[in-house]
Amino acid sequence: IRAFGNEEESEKRFDQANKDLTHTNLFVNRVMVSLMPIMMFIMQGMTLLIIYFGAKQVDLGHIAIGEMMAFLQYAMIIVMSFLMVAMIAVMLPRASVAANRVAEVLNTEPTIENPVQITSFDEDKKGLIEFKHVSFKYPGADEPVLNDIDFTARPGETTAFIGSTGSGKSTLINLIPRFYDVTEGEVTVDGVDVRNVSMHDLRDRIGVVPQKGLLFSGTIESNIKYGAPDLSDEELAEVIDVAQAKEFIETKPLGVEEPIAQ
Ligand SMILES: Nc1ncnc2c1ncn2[C@@H]1O[C@H](COP(=O)(O)OP(=O)(O)OP(=O)(O)O)[C@@H](O)[C@H]1O
Ligand SMILES: [Mg+2]
Structure with missing residues (x-):
């Protein structure tokens, strides 16, 4: 977004999504708000009717007061249940969308996995990082971000990368702790390909100071x-x-x- 001066376009997209959400929410809430008085009206009207006709029957001695009250209670429970169904009808679609997203995340297969055959690090080459003709393309991207990168970073020396925004500095660094796998070539740490060692051991040997400082409470x-x-x-x-x-x-x-x- 920064590199291509796309801020305005992104703001527009966010605005659109925000407006859609507002409209939907307003609609749902208006429906809910009008549903409540209608339900209440039905409930209270029914109470009135039951008491009106029930009282006459009680007066004539056909039913006992207790029977009328019991009928009233049952009727209330039924109406309340309908109210609940209306509530659930609003909650259910939301819940199902949320559940789908949770399931999607849980079902994601990690693309980076531990190798079957774990090689150990070469202690003679401790601290040595080599990039051998590395090319890298983000999944789904058309163009590779890194093209045929070849260098050696020796222990005790400082190796730096300089480049403009979006030139691939962070991408290159992310290949070392194996956040992504190279598309071509290989990255070696302590003399072994990062794809051949266990991820825990690899990351145990690397310290990263990110661009953005972050402290924990x-x-x-x-x-x-x-x-x-x-x-x-x-x-x-x-x-x-x-x-x-x-x-x-x-x-x-x-x-x-x-x-x-x-
Ligand atoms: N997760 C990603 N998925 C797809 N493309 C990405 C991803 N991360 C970065 N890119 C793209 O890869 C290119 C290199 O980005 P990178 O973040 O490595 O640049 P950088 O040199 O670190 O920039 P900066 O100086 O701003 O930190 C950019 O064109 C960017 O759009
Ligand atoms: Mg960066």
Whole structure:
């Protein structure tokens, strides 16, 4: 949207969907609002009729008062049930749409799966990432985003990607933890193809700092220990030092125990 200056078009589409929803909701609520007085009118009118005619029968000694009251109660229960059916008629379509969507999500088969034959990492090549003639196309896209990318990122060195918005930097990074599988070529981490190792082990070896910072509610400490719950105090101090967060934490009255909101 950003790259093609499509904001206005997207706003229009959202506006249209919003208007449709408003119209439907207004219609449903108007129907419901008029349904209630009608139902009430029927209910109270029926009560009146039953008492009017019932009283005469009681007067003549044909039925007892209790019998009339029982009849009234039964009639009420029946009318109430119709009211309920009307309510359900409104709720049911909504529920079924929601249920379909939930089922759709639950039935989605992950495209990325653990390999049958798990290879272990090559410890001699620890920290080495290689892209070998990698091409990648998003599912359903016509054009590949990445075309024949070939490079080696060595441990101890900093490898950077520079490019304009939409040139595929994030896409390229997402191939390393295997969020997507390459269309052609291969991506290797520690000397093995990412498709041949277990996803848990692979992601255990990778740290990602995303474009958008995100903290979880808790304390500074719990946020740091999120990925490694049994970090020792010395290690914690080291991590804080590396992240250059020491200065910031020292200004807090509670230090690492300082509460953080999401
Ligand atoms: N999930 C997706 N499905 C389909 N196409 C996508 C998806 N994510 C990104 N793209 C497309 O892939 C191309 C590269 O996007 P990418 O997000 O990798 O760019 P980027 O270089 O990280 O941009 P930025 O500098 O804005 O972060 C864009 O044309 C984008 O529209
Ligand atoms: Mg990006």
